[in-house]
Amino acid sequence: VRRSQEDFAAEIRSHLELEAAQLAREGVSEADAKLEARKKFGNVGTAQERFYRSMHVMLLDDLWRDVRHSTRVLARTPGFAVVAIVLLALGIGATTTLFSAVNGVLLRPLPYQRPEQLVAVGLANPRQPHLRGGASAPDFLDWRERARAFSDLAAYRPWGFVIDGNGEPERVLGVKASANLFRLLGVRPLLGRTFLTSEGQFGSSGVVLLSERLWRRRFGGDSSIIGTGIDLDGERHIVIGIIQSGLGPSDAELWTPLAFAPYELTQRGNRSLSVVGRLQPGMQLSVAQAEMQSIAESLAKTYPDADAGWSARVAPLKDEIVGDTKTSLVLLFSATCAVLLVACTNLANLILAREQVRQRELTIRSALGAGTHRLIRQLGTEYMLVLLIGWLGALLLSFVATQFFERLGPEYLPRSGEVAIDSAVLWFAIVAMFVVGIGLALLLVRQLAEIDLTTSIKGGSGTLGNPGGLLRDSLLVAQVAISFLLLLGGTLLIMSFLRAGETVLGFDPANVLSVTVSLPTDRYPAPDQRLEFFRELTDRVQVRNGVTSVGLVSSLPLSRSAGGAGPLAELKVEGDGLQSAAQVPRANLVAATSDYFHSLRIRLLRGRLFSPDDKMQRRPVAIIDEGLAERIWPRSMSTPPRIRIGTSLGADTAWREVVGVVNGVKATSVERDPEPTVYLPYAQTAWPTMALVARTVSDPASYAAAVRRDVLDLDPSEPVYNVRSLEQVVDRALAARRFQTLLFTGFALIALLLAVVGVYGLLSFSIAQRTRELAIRVALGAQARHVKRIVIRQAAVRVGLGLTMGLMLTPVTSNFVRSFLFEVNPWDLHAMTIAVFLLVSAGLLASYVPARRAAMADPLIALKRE
């Protein structure tokens, strides 16, 4: 029943009138009657107040008063409020942000039906662990037929498509997927339908699914596109549906059905398919693994040439997608937790100091009759207010920072599109706030329990004694120790990053422009046509001013995807006897022109480069890199070996002469040693997709437009893509490490900053507490430097203790970051020295200002103030 205050007042007025009327009837004079009625009623105000109380929840009213009071109190010392709020926002914000990444990437199930049943199936080569192969078409078909552990298996392979018509020709990343893939994953299209089984047959007419992003970007989100045709690689494909971007096991822009051509069914060594499977309901991963293992073994027996040495590997699809990111995210998340810890210890110290200063005020209020309950309530409100504002700041911070993660893209962070603030993240933030809040509450209760009427009022402002000091000191020591650990980790990571940037790549990336051109085989069916196109193109670019050399290569350094996707050759060496399949040397297969080596300054170590005579109908030749040369052309051997190369596309029918040896080039990543490589003369391969590399005399980016024009002049329907300088390629190869190092170092620096604030705060406070003692010392003849020394010693002892603790805990950091280091020992002495030095100088810096202030203080003023 809600009743207004006015209604209640009206009732009282009515009562007074009724009563007065009755009294008048009983013979009281009219004036007296009114007075008497009022007298009998008692205090009208009290009644109204009681009504007010009954109508309002008094708690809220008190709360509002407390909040206003707290705001005033906090505003009186804005320094504390601001620092506390910033500490909380940074600590909780950083942790929440990283948790949102951990949640989106590691914890959240994949966005498919029954995602726990999805697995990735692949091959592993125990003898050559860097070769993590997929399946070949015949392998895949055998698996699908034999394996009982899966309700279905699907295969896919990335494929670069050229879209033509409807604007400029454009190269997009697509995927060829077996027709059942989307059904297996349980993905429904946004529009239209997915593939029919019949569309996965070889020779069936072309259909295509577009990603939502491509559909909006190139086709304006027009739904009438469904059922119409678009040109892909010069062939008509009917658009049958739109798939939400980011769905599907690969970040593709479009999807076409994967159909195996008859020749592909004979190529068991062509392991270019990725395979996903759905386990039968209730099926254990280990059972599926065992079954696949036995299938792989039996295939290896049946087809020793292709399958010997390969064993099967079944892993949860999520693990396969997330990959190494898991450890990286866990590392960064731990770093933010450490930052939160430092922020909280800092805050605790701030609060302890603040309460100590206020102790006298609280004591007086307590003596004047404010109940402990009331005091706790007021303090509680004050800190709740700070906690809440800090928490809101943290949420804001993580909202902004999460956007950054979301936009990183899959090359830095798989599933980055799924990083968002969802309910799990909010819960995390709420729990973090409660944990911090409970910790602070315990601290406050402890502090309030110390309120002791007599000593406090007597003015014992801790001349010598230092109540609560031990707790504060321990907190500071812990803070220093944690900061040290973070600093050490950051230093190790930075050193690794620098080492990675300094590694010998095997080529000189400065001033080299590269563009990729892919000739459609329908318009350039003959090898001669392709050779002619590229010869013409190199000639045109060659004569441009500022271009010193132009070469062609089938795959750029640092651009091969890990796991050995990309052409791989199996080598048979003449006179090496009958090698068993498991021992056959495998090497990356690259087509190049001689000018490629010149342009990238790859050195010739032995023999010769390709000559104009190394043509299609002539004797086949090859150049190998030094790593491979160690195996098949050692220094002791003068006559060059002859090899036969077996690839997915077929094997050499004649012996191929090795004519030269060049230095090794890092093909996959900056951190992986050069892999064995065989170079074939481009004139003997005539592959349709080649990267043109041009060494220029100045900034290569300024030549990009000219080179693009050269291509379009030759063939206006030819898309040019991957236009970039080789320095960009190197940069990109370092990007993930840089990102991780930057973040971690950022957290370490925040922790260091917080430690500095902590040391500074504690010293300032303790000096304020010891003003009288220091003043007496000065009055008794202590020199300024003595006072300084006292203060600095105080800091040094605590920082020293923290450092010692940190040093004892280094195994924690070392073990944690070990797997992220590159050519740096986790126990590196330099790193330790740097971290110690940074921390000590920060500590000195933090103590110098308070020390100076203490030394400058006028003893007279100091003593009077007391």
Added chain:
Amino acid sequence: MSTQGSDQRDELLRGTLDLLILRTLKFGPQHGQGIARAIQQRSGEALLVDHGSLYPALQRLEERAWVRAEWGTSDNNRRARFYTLTPIGRKQLTSEIGRWQRLVESIERILGPEPLRE
């Protein structure tokens, strides 16, 4: 709640006001002033109802839905808020009376048969 000067009227026992209000309303709807008067008269002018605490009590009863209130017109044509007993209030009255009688009985047992006069 005041006992004024030589006034022999007793202060109401805590918690009994509700019972008395409910009992008074059993005779029919009544406004606050009427309730106060009725209690006073029916107790033989022995009980004094503090008008200041009467209204919060009425408010309390209204919130518990034991009484219902409505503005109306009094006998002498004045606006007043009339209170009516609800079915819940009626039930409550019965149980309150029972409780009160038990209380009185037990107090009497303690006090014994002879009057407490020296």
